[in-house]
Amino acid sequence: MGKHAYLILAHKNFNQLRKLIELLDHPRNDIYVHVDGKASDFNPADFDGAPRYSRLRFLPERLKVNWGGVSIMRAELALLKEATTTDSYDYYHLLSGLDMPIKSQDEIHRFFDSHQGKEFLNLWEFKKSTFSRFRYYSVFPEGELRFATRIVNHIVKGLQMAVGFRINRNVDFHFGSQWFSITDPLARYVVSHEDWLEKVFRHTTTCDEIFLPTLVMNSPFKDNLFVTQKVKNQQEINLGNMRLIDWTRGESIRHPWVFRADDMPMLEKAEHLWARKFDENVDAVIIDKLYSKLK
Numbered sequence: 194m195g196k197h198a199y200l201i202l203a204h205k206n207f208n209q210l211r212k213l214i215e216l217l218d219h220p221r222n223d224i225y226v227h228v229d230g231k232a233s234d235f236n237p238a239d240f241d242g243a244p245r246y247s248r249l250r251f252l253p254e255r256l257k258v259n260w261g262g263v264s265i266m267r268a269e270l271a272l273l274k275e276a277t278t279t280d281s282y283d284y285y286h287l288l289s290g291l292d293m294p295i296k297s298q299d300e301i302h303r304f305f306d307s308h309q310g311k312e313f314l315n316l317w318e319f320k321k322s323t324f325s326r327f328r329y330y331s332v333f334p335e336g337e338l339r340f341a342t343r344i345v346n347h348i349v350k351g352l353q354m355a356v357g358f359r360i361n362r363n364v365d366f367h368f369g370s371q372w373f374s375i376t377d378p379l380a381r382y383v384v385s386h387e388d389w390l391e392k393v394f395r396h397t398t399t400c401d402e403i404f405l406p407t408l409v410m411n412s413p414f415k416d417n418l419f420v421t422q423k424v425k426n427q428q429e430i431n432l433g434n435m436r437l438i439d440w441t442r443g444e445s446i447r448h449p450w451v452f453r454a455d456d457m458p459m460l461e462k463a464e465h466l467w468a469r470k471f472d473e474n475v476d477a478v479i480i481d482k483l484y485s486k487l488k
Contacts, residue, residue, distance in 0.1 A: 194306065250275065260338045287374075315434040332345055
């Protein structure tokens, strides 16, 4: 039985992160965590003893990660590089520090043992507004959350549209959820294309939902997808990446629903293996319920 690597992007709620790590702890798992360089309250000593069976590795180089920035892609690549350099794993699972498993580790391993070789991505049809992310040069690729830099980006993109200027003309882009579970051959394929990804995406915005689908759909790995259909609207829920993410109730189009205690029956019935997202500052009860059930 092969091992699995969990890759976690974390930026806050480190008490909650410890619970996630404890739920991922298993002899068949290793855990790699990238903590946002902007998080000043992170202390690795707080995680002493969290895993008893898994190797836990916090990446020593902490990138400053910005919502919508190319920095997210770079942090994901750093996690993949660290894990593939350390060992070979059957699967590499990208999670956020605000995710939780909703099945036991034994159930998760049984699922992947019975679907060996399949790649788990959730692909979406493009929306008209998405094309500007990668067709036009962004002056501030890390500036989507700040009003001033976002306005500059939009103005400069508008000027490019007006004169017919485009970047990345020869790339066949694809779109999907950021979160994935991929095999060792695909993980190494992604790492080997780091220079290409940097060249294509370094002046784009919100590329975290585009770089991996683009790479996979332009490779032989597209034939190994567990779910091949693209959803027409990201609010549709399927099993493409085995993560339950509810976009129908989110506070905005940028953020999915934060699960509450009342959602426990839905989470228990779901076929998915993980869910996102959870926030101990919004509802800690649901986190404790899942922790008690799965620990």
